[in-house]
Amino acid sequence: MTPAKTASPAALLAQVADERGxxxxxxxxxxxxAVFVVDGRIIYAESPAAPGVGELLTSSGxxxxxxxQNALDLGTSTARVGKLLVEQGHLTQGELExxxxxxxxxxxxxxxxxxxxxxxxxxxxxxxLGAVVxxxxxxxxxxxxxxxxxxxxxxxxxxxxxxxxxxxxxxxxEVVTVNAFQWELxxxxxxxxxxxxxxxxxxxxxxxxxxxxxxxxxTGLLELPDVRxxxxxxxxxxxxxxxxxxxxxxxxxxxAPVAGGRxxxxxxxxxxxxxxxxxxxxxxxxxxxxxxxGSPNGGTVYRPPRLARRKPGAKLxxxxxxxxxxxxxGTDEVLLTRIRTALRALR
Numbered sequence: 001m002t003p004a005k006t007a008s009p010a011a012l013l014a015q016v017a018d019e020r021g022x023x024x025x026x027x028x029x030x031x032x033x034a035v036f037v038v039d040g041r042i043i044y045a046e047s048p049a050a051p052g053v054g055e056l057l058t059s060s061g062x063x064x065x066x067x068x069q070n071a072l073d074l075g076t077s078t079a080r081v082g083k084l085l086v087e088q089g090h091l092t093q094g095e096l097e098x099x100x101x102x103x104x105x106x107x108x109x110x111x112x113x114x115x116x117x118x119x120x121x122x123x124x125x126x127x128x129l130g131a132v133v134x135x136x137x138x139x140x141x142x143x144x145x146x147x148x149x150x151x152x153x154x155x156x157x158x159x160x161x162x163x164x165x166x167x168x169x170x171x172x173x174e175v176v177t178v179n180a181f182q183w184e185l186x187x188x189x190x191x192x193x194x195x196x197x198x199x200x201x202x203x204x205x206x207x208x209x210x211x212x213x214x215x216x217x218x219t220g221l222l223e224l225p226d227v228r229x230x231x232x233x234x235x236x237x238x239x240x241x242x243x244x245x246x247x248x249x250x251x252x253x254x255x256a257p258v259a260g261g262r263x264x265x266x267x268x269x270x271x272x273x274x275x276x277x278x279x280x281x282x283x284x285x286x287x288x289x290x291x292x293x294g295s296p297n298g299g300t301v302y303r304p305p306r307l308a309r310r311k312p313g314a315k316l317x318x319x320x321x322x323x324x325x326x327x328x329x330g331t332d333e334v335l336l337t338r339i340r341t342a343l344r345a346l347r
Contacts, residue, residue, distance in 0.1 A: 028118035050206035059203025172220030
């Protein structure tokens with residue numbers, strides 16, 4: 001057993017094939033998996049992201065679950081599970097080889113596609129299924145590269161391969177055409193199942209499932225999560241609007257300097273009804289408060305002007321209120337009219 005190291009799984013597999021080694025190439029990471037070789041030839045491959053021979057045969061209905069389990073119980077220790085299925089007449093040799101070939105190429109995509117991953121070679125290990133087929137590792141590696149390029153051409157976003165499948169709540173356009181496989185994925189995607197979960201549930205190949213999901217993502221049928229940076233999120237506060245006032249200069253109100261804490265407005269006329277106990281005299285506007293001590297950068301701050309208050313219920317002065325002969329309806333009357341109009345529109 002070689003110690004685990006970070007390397008290219010495909011490169012290490014080629015080295016094992018040149019040395020005509022026998023054992024299992026264990027690949028870590030996500031999703032990871034293993035490739036089993038005998039005399040440098042691949043006999044099986046498996047990955048958590050791809051259904052195995054047993055899942056493909058039972059999910060498709062080709063074998064009953066109890067038949068598959070019985071073959072596992074009898075042939076696992078001697079690595080003769082495949083031969084037992086053929087000898088007992090449950091499968092033909094051609095059916096078994098075709099199923100094993102599909103499982104190998106499917107799992108090999110997930111095991112050999114990463115450019116770098118933790119890998120180790122377990123010498124002498126064999127698979128319980130047995131040597132049903134033997135494939136040249138170079139042919140498998142070439143097919144893996146072709147599949148990687150094909151997915152990039154369909155939709156260049158690898159998040160679709162591992163994320164939970166979430167269907168868009170509304171179609172991107174009025175008419176959307178999907179095939180039978182895509183329809184199965186649409187009705188079984190619940191926002192929590194990953195592509196590997198859907199492949200196991202439907203008894204489909206893992207790569208074929210990802211291929212259809214990328215096509216659906218390209219047409220806008222899938223919802224993709226936003227990509228956010230790893231750093232902390234900053235909130236940009238809005239800039240203060242208004243006129244800055246230099247607190248070190250004497251305050252001016254309407255061009256008049258402040259005198260005695262009050263700014264006298266030339267030409268101002270005191271409106272009747274505006275004066276109230278405890279309030280400033282009409283025609284006089286309070287000067288802004290002095291700047292607080294220790295204000296940053298010498299203290300250029302913005303202070304909103306103070307407005308004179310009036311008593312609750314007091315009428316507006318004639319200079320402000322518009323002189324109109326139209327009698328304004330009461331507030332309750334206007335509100336009831338709007339409510340009745342809205343209710344009629346709902347009928």
